[in-house]
Amino acid sequence: MPFFFFLVLGRLPLIGAESLFDTIGREVNKIFEENKNAVVRVRIEHRNGGESFCSGFFISSEGVLVTAPDSQLTDSLFYVDYNAQWHLAKVIGIDERSGVAVLQVEEGPKPFPFLKLAYGQEIPTGTPVVGIGYPYNLPACPSFGLVVGKDCEYLNHFFPTTHYRINTKVNPGQIGGPLINSKGLVVGMITMSLKEEEWSYALPSKAIRKVVDDTIRYGKVRYGWVGVAVTKIGREETSGKVVVARLFPNTPVSGSGLREGDIVVSINGKKITSLSDVMDASFFVSVGQKIPVKVLRDGKPIQFEFLVGERPIDTPSGSTILPNNPDELKKNWSQSLPVSTSPMTAPVEKTNNTH
Structure with missing residues (x-):
């Protein structure tokens, strides 16, 4: 049964309102009961002796699961509460850029209950979603909300790709x-909760799949890049343009003819009108993939094709935007060049290294 929502423009009959809320409540409970066994509590024992908790969920019958720990986890141990027992989990890989950890529980009753990741187009704004997790040290419980926005940044925090903004505040754990x-x-995984706001952010399932597939295959996420940094001119909401800000030597763009100041029109066939378009x-983009990039120079369209290389491992992660202030750019260069690789489109990276 689908979800139903309404906007109260006047008085709603009491019986109708109760019936509507009952319907929503039953649907939320149904989704929770059918999927809660695949959602687990994760305990992280840190190298310094402390511990933290988060939630995670199985994505395969072999015990592979994903979670989103909130801190650097070098040499940390992960334990998963499955079937009323704590199991030491094998770490397949941790991707600091997306904040996703891919783990595997190898002990316990099999097959493991698991959830399926949605494929296809991104979900539209207004889509109702049910979250399942372990708040504080309490049993699993559902939360309910809507996808109310899609953002690539919040204040000074830049996401590696667009995240869903959910109008539900989640608790620690x-x-x-x-x-x-x-x-x-x-359709997504909660990766951030904002204490000062009544909403949360979630990484879309398509991005989760990219992280999982690469991690299982290579032991890490292979982010692509072509050696370009971009910035914007004008107002992004109106007539703003995305332009090439810097070309790195000894990269796929070297000697290609692409120039600083070229206006980026499309990447791999996707129209580019904002920095978030470039990030997505x-x-x-996959390493080894050839991608077409269309630019405007002096009002004339020019087409390029680049072979995507692998992002240098010592490239610092962070913002995908170059500061418009030249002094600030010099001061924070290593933290402001664009990084990432994307679906049907091309890579722009952030690094001060060459290879």
């Missing part, structure tokens, strides 16, 4: 839990 749609499919286009 619920980070890493799934967001499930009315079909029972995972870049996140999913």
Whole structure:
């Protein structure tokens, strides 16, 4: 049964209102009961002796799960509460850029219950979702909300790709839990809760799949890049343009003819009108993939094709935007060049290294 929502423009009959809320409540409870066994509590024992908790969920019957720990986890141990027992989890890989950890529980009753990741187009704004997680040290519980926005940044924090903004505030321990749609499919994973706001951010399932597939295959996420930094001119909401700000030597763009100041029109066929378009286009690009990039120079269109290389491992992660202030640019260069690889589009990176 689908979700129903309404906008109260006047008085709603009491019986109708109760019936509507009952319907929503039953649907939320149904999704929770059908999927809660695949959602687990994760305990992280840190190298310094402290510990923290988050949620996670199985994505395969072999015990592979994903979570979103909130801190650097070098040499940390992960334990998963499955079937009323704590199990030491094998760390397949931790991607600091997306904040996703891919783990595997190898002990316990098999097959493991698991959730399916949604594929296809991104979900539209206004889509209802049910979250499942472990708040504080309490049992699993559901949360309910809407996708109210899609952002690539919040204040000074830049995401590697667009995240869903959910109008539900989650408590400590619920980070890493799934967001499930009315079909029972995972559309995202909670990666950030804002204490000062009544909303949370979630990494879309398509990005989760990219991280998981690369991590299982290579032991890490292979982010692509072509050696370009971009910035914007004008107002992004109106007539703003994305332009090439810097070309790095000894990279796929070297000797290509691309120039600083070229206006980026499209990447791999996707129209570029904002920096977030570039970030999304870049996140999913595969190393070794050839991508077309169209630019404008002096009002004339020019087409390029680049072979995507692998992002240098010592490239610092962070913002994908170059400061417009030249002095600030010099001061924070290593933290302001664009990074990432993306789905149907091309890569732009942030680094002060060459290779």
